[in-house]
Amino acid sequence: MASSGKDKRIDYIEFNVSDIGRARRFYGDAFGWTFTDYGPSYCEFSDGGLKGGFTSEGEVRSGGPLVILFADNLADALKRVEKAGGKILKPVFSFPGGRRFHFADPDGYELAVWSDK
Template sequence: MTFKPKSASIVYYVSDIVRTETFYNQTLALDLQRMEGAEPFWLQGQLSNGLDLIFFEMEGERGSSPAVVFEVDDGGIDDIVAELANAGVTIVTPVSEAPGGWSADFLDPDGFGLGLWQSGELPRSLKS
């Protein structure tokens, strides 16, 4: 496999984004920023070790949140998902539009949700 994760984010699906913003900004003193690209806005903040925390307001089932999302930093998300599928990995959500780019979701062997995210500025495939 050609993909080796270099960075990751923890993504939470929350029922009330404003309540979440207040809790993390005021109670935990984390600096979460409002981001555009999803309705309603979504929140993103970075811990001192470089790990991103991301919050979307949406329904989530037990086990679907939080999820670790690996950033694809050199393009080729379609190729990576195809390689995962060929290796027998369960693809939950094929490559689809996401705020600022493309994403896909898959399961590890124990059924934990993992994801990929790639900037829309990068090519979806590196194969000619």
């Protein structure tokens, strides 16, 4: 059987959130994501390459895998995250291959943004 090209790759990420509207506003303002609603307790998001969802049916908890987003301009991404209401957890730091920062979204999920510049 031929591979679909998606085998062993992240295909979808789902966040339990306390307020879907707030999550939409945050990720839309900070990263320009688009959204499709599937009823009052589920909303799908797309960043243009990866899809995921926000659900309000489970327990909101921080933690889990670290989702890392890429940015061509790290300073601009940091400003957008702060303006959208994100809390910077680790300021910009260098690592082999680039620089990144970590932030918490309005529900406390920790994510990171990196750039190779």
